Each structure stands twice: as structure tokens, then as C-alpha cells.
Amino acid sequence: MTEQAKTWQIALIQTDITLGDPSRNRDYLKNQMEIAASSEVKPDVIILPEMWNTGYALDIIHEIADPNGEESREWIAEFAKSHGIHVVAGSIAEKRDAGVFNTMRIFSASGEEAASYSKIHLFRLMEEEKHLTSGDQIVSFELDGVLAGASICYDIRFPELARSLSLLGAKVLFVSAEWPHPRLHHWRTLLMARAIENQMYVVACNRTGASGKDSFFGHSMIIDPWGEIVAEGGEDEEIVTGSINLSLVDQVRSKIPVFDDRRPHLYKL
Numbered sequence: 240m241t242e243q244a245k246t247w248q249i250a251l252i253q254t255d256i257t258l259g260d261p262s263r264n265r266d267y268l269k270n271q272m273e274i275a276a277s278s279e280v281k282p283d284v285i286i287l288p289e290m291w292n293t294g295y296a297l298d299i300i301h302e303i304a305d306p307n308g309e310e311s312r313e314w315i316a317e318f319a320k321s322h323g324i325h326v327v328a329g330s331i332a333e334k335r336d337a338g339v340f341n342t343m344r345i346f347s348a349s350g351e352e353a354a355s356y357s358k359i360h361l362f363r364l365m366e367e368e369k370h371l372t373s374g375d376q377i378v379s380f381e382l383d384g385v386l387a388g389a390s391i392c393y394d395i396r397f398p399e400l401a402r403s404l405s406l407l408g409a410k411v412l413f414v415s416a417e418w419p420h421p422r423l424h425h426w427r428t429l430l431m432a433r434a435i436e437n438q439m440y441v442v443a444c445n446r447t448g449a450s451g452k453d454s455f456f457g458h459s460m461i462i463d464p465w466g467e468i469v470a471e472g473g474e475d476e477e478i479v480t481g482s483i484n485l486s487l488v489d490q491v492r493s494k495i496p497v498f499d500d501r502r503p504h505l506y507k508l
């Protein structure tokens with residue numbers, strides 16, 4: 240299939256997360272992914288929320304984070320391969336020698352790990368910077384020959400990241416999040432802005448439920464490169480689905496040639 244004709248059916252697993260209980264979260268999520276995989280219209284891509292293994296159990300994060308992400312990598316790669324589905328595996332708390340990272344891993348439908356991205360902007364309002372180590376790389380990856388970019392939650396407040404990824408050629412921005420009330424307006428507006436300004440699809444999966452003082456509103460979204468909402472979840476747990484047509488990216492980019500009209504020598508970044 241040429242890229243021009245390519246469409247992806249997407250399933251966003253918008254779930255609650257149990258604080259500090261990786262094995263319960265794994266089992267629950269596995270079950271949700273099985274349900275998504277067996278739906279009438281089989282997804283090409285499944286995406287999960289942020290820090291789904293532990294939630295923001297930051298006080299004990301060094302004890303419960305997945306060492307090198309190994310346990311999670313093993314079962315997700317196996318899931319991707321056995322179902323023939325790409326998995327943008329949200330993010331997990333992952334323990335390495337340098338500290339605990341908030342890391343997204345991406346698996347192709349053959350079960351290969353396509354890329355991994357560790358959150359580069361740590362969110363002070365939830366004290367990430369006190370407990371986590373930030374990543375130091377922007378990450379793009381290819382699925383079915385389509386270039387996509389990785390981002391995690393607070394990252395969407397930094398237009399430089401999505402712009403850098405779109406300049407690399409990314410046509411889809413995947414976002415995994417634990418984004419709480421009362422900032423629903425910011426979430427929706429920022430996601431829409433990233434889609435419109437970069438003329439790319441934005442596929443964003445947020446969790447539901449409550450944890451400590453935070454309550455998470457879901458509203459996972461798929462937004463097309465023209466800024467139209469393809470799908471949006473409510474506030475409760477659900478599997479949000481929608482289809483994206485990658486040829487729309489080129490159509491929008493040729494209708495309003497933003498990338499040709501940029502004046503980078505005038506910008507101070």
C-alpha cells in the first residue's frame with residue numbers, strides 16, 4: 240500500500256491506574272488491550288496512557304519502577320507480535336543506573352521495539368523533577384513507513400518539540416498523558432494547536448480516575464491535521480477509537496504551505 244492511501248485504525252486505551260501497583264495495572268491493561276484487539280474493526284495502532292505501571296507513586300518510585308523496562312517490554316512485544324498491532328506503549332516508570340525515567344516504548348506489529356523516548360520536560364506541579372530523571376533526546380520512529388513522533392503529557396506545552404518532530408517529517412504526534420482537572424481547556428487547546436500549526440495528526444491518550452489530590456479527566460483525542468476532532472473520549476474509562484488517513488497530512492500541507500513559508504532566520508528560539 241502506498242503511503243498516500245494509508246489509513247490507520249487507532250484504539251486509545253483510556254483507563255484508570257492503580258497507584259503503586261504495577262502487576263495489577265499490567266493485568267488490567269492487558270485485558271483492555273485484548274478487548275481492543277478483538278473489536279469488530281481491529282486496530283492498527285494501540286496507544287496507552289502515561290506512567291501506567293505505577294501512577295504517580297513518586298515516594299516509592301525507585302522501589303517499584305520496572306528495571307530497564309524489561310518486564311513491560313517482554314509482554315508488550317509479545318502482544319504486538321501475536322496480534323499484529325503496533326503498540327505505542329504509553330509510558331512507564333523505568334529504573335536505570337542513572338535514575339528513574341518516564342519512558343515511552345514503541346513496538347511495531349512484528350514485535351520489534353521501534354523506539355523509546357524518555358520524557359524531556361518534567362512537570363514540577365506533580366513533583367516529577369524531585370524523583371525522576373529527564374530524557375535528553377527527541378525521538379521519531381517509523382511504523383509502516385510513516386514517520387511519527389513521541390511525546391508525554393507536559394511536553395505538549397512546548398511547541399518546539401512538536402515543531403522539531405514535524406520538521407523531521409513526522410506526520411503523527413503520539414501523546415501519552417496523566418493530565419488532571421482543572422486544565423481540560425489547556426489539554427484540548429494545546430493538542431489542537433499542535434495539530435493545526437504542524438499540520439499533523441495528534442493522537443493523545445489520557446488516563447481517568449483519581450489519585451491523591453489529582454483527578455484525571457480522560458478526553459483522549461484524535462485530531463486531524465486541519466484541527467478537526469476525529470474522536471474524543473468522555474471522563475470515564477473507555478476505549479476511544481477512530482481512523483486516520485495519512486494522505487490528509489500532505490493535502491493540508493499543500494493547501495496552506497506553512498513549512499515553505501517559515502522564516503527561521505528571524506526566529507529567536
Ligand SMILES: NC(=O)CCC(=O)C(=O)O
Pocket residue numbers: 289362365391392393394396416417418419422425
Ligand atoms: N503528567 C503531566 O505531565 C501533567 C501535565 C499537566 O497536567 C499540565 O498541565 O501541563
